[in-house]
Amino acid sequence: MKAIWRRQAGFLALLAALLGAGALAALAVSAIRVLPAALAAPGPPGTPQAAQPAIPQKLEVSQGGYFYIILPGPPQQWPARFNGQAVPVYPAGKNSIIWLAASYELKPGPYLLEAGTDRPIRVQIQVKAHAFPVQALAVSAAQEQIVRPEDPAVAAREQQEVRAVDAARSHSSPHPLWQGAFIWPVQGHISSEFGLIRKVNGRITGRHSGLDIAAPAGTPVLASNSGVVVLARNLLLTGNTVILDHGWGLTTSYLHMSQLQVHEGQQVRRGQVIGTVGATGFATGPHLHWTAHLSGGFIDPRILLNQGPPGVAP
Ligand SMILES: [Zn+2]
Known part of the structure; x- marks a missing residue:
């Protein structure tokens, strides 16, 4: 034994x-749709509908869920960091997407997503506890x-x-x-x-x-x-x-x-x-x-x- x-x-x-x-x-189970409804409209994968995506200032997500933002222009313009770590940026039609997990290992609280070089955009990611x-x-x-x-x-x-x-x-x-x-x-x-x-x-x-x-x-x-x-x-x-x-x-x-x-x-x-x-x-x-x-x-x-x-x- x-x-x-x-x-x-x-x-x-x-x-x-x-x-x-x-x-x-x-930890957590459910994710939240984090895009405004207009951007979340179903479209062919990789080609979000909005030509000029609106960038939110804050998103909420549960542990174990995901969040994403769409940025205008190609990924080369948006080197990105989440919680201090470099994260991938992918092409999404003429735009770029940052799509990330809110790991169950993240403690609940605010985290920072940054993208860009000269004047980087900053989005607060509020990770909510999941039981x-x-x-x-x-x-x-x-x-x-x-x-x-x-x-x-x-x-x-x-x-x-x-x-x-x-x-x-x-x-x-x-x-x-x-x-x-x-x-x-x-x-x-x-x-x-x-x-x-x-x-x-x-x-x-x-x-x-x-x-x-x-x-x-x-x-x-x-x-x-x-x-x-x-x-x-x-x-x-x-x-x-x-x-x-x-x-x-x-x-x-x-x-x-x-x-x-x-x-x-x-x-x-x-x-x-x-x-x-x-x-x-x-x-x-x-x-x-x-x-x-x-x-x-x-x-x-x-x-x-x-x-x-x-x-x-x-
Ligand atoms: Zn198992």
Whole structure:
């Protein structure tokens, strides 16, 4: 039992690292449409309707949601920073778009988005708290203090895999690759919530970066939208894993599958089968762990179903 716990604790920590979890703060689920209605009108992806977009002074977004602004002219005019970090700017027709996650790791409060050089525009991003569920585990003090030395070979492979995942997400298409609304990759019940806070003896040990959708082993897994396969391989912790790039910094990931049915570099259409539900990697039963990652932060994938990406009516 102790051995199992130690192994699981190690895996959970590594899984958290791999998936980008690991922070504190309460988290969030829903995003808000942040554009004025006139700008939010559905149009073809990448071609927002307004010729001269109005730039808001302040936007509100919940933890785990997204926000965006449209700026006039090409991206070269708008080097941008959010919370002090450089962020990508993509072309959107004759305009530019900055589309970012309000990570569940951001504490609620005001943040600054700046774009431009000489007289940069400044938008206050007000991140609102979201009440994420908490999964509390109690273990004995002896168990909690046990630290199992990692096998260096395993640790090295895990580090390599983390780099591969980061690299796969780092070069997104400058143009949207999606077609219309996003769809559920598999039907099933949600067995673990997005942003779930894991606590061991009261201490936060990790965050759940996506949705776990329980479904029978072998159920086909569909591409939630069109894109390019930027990673399709077996990883130690996440098993058979596919990452799809949809452009503008958005990727979706599909973990623990029993089979991979696509290869890296392949273009896939929305609804195309990319694999089958399984329990490979660190998983206790067949399910699909599904994530949506947007330029450095995870968002609740349901937002893509309910609200769509910018410019697409769900
Ligand atoms: Zn999961």
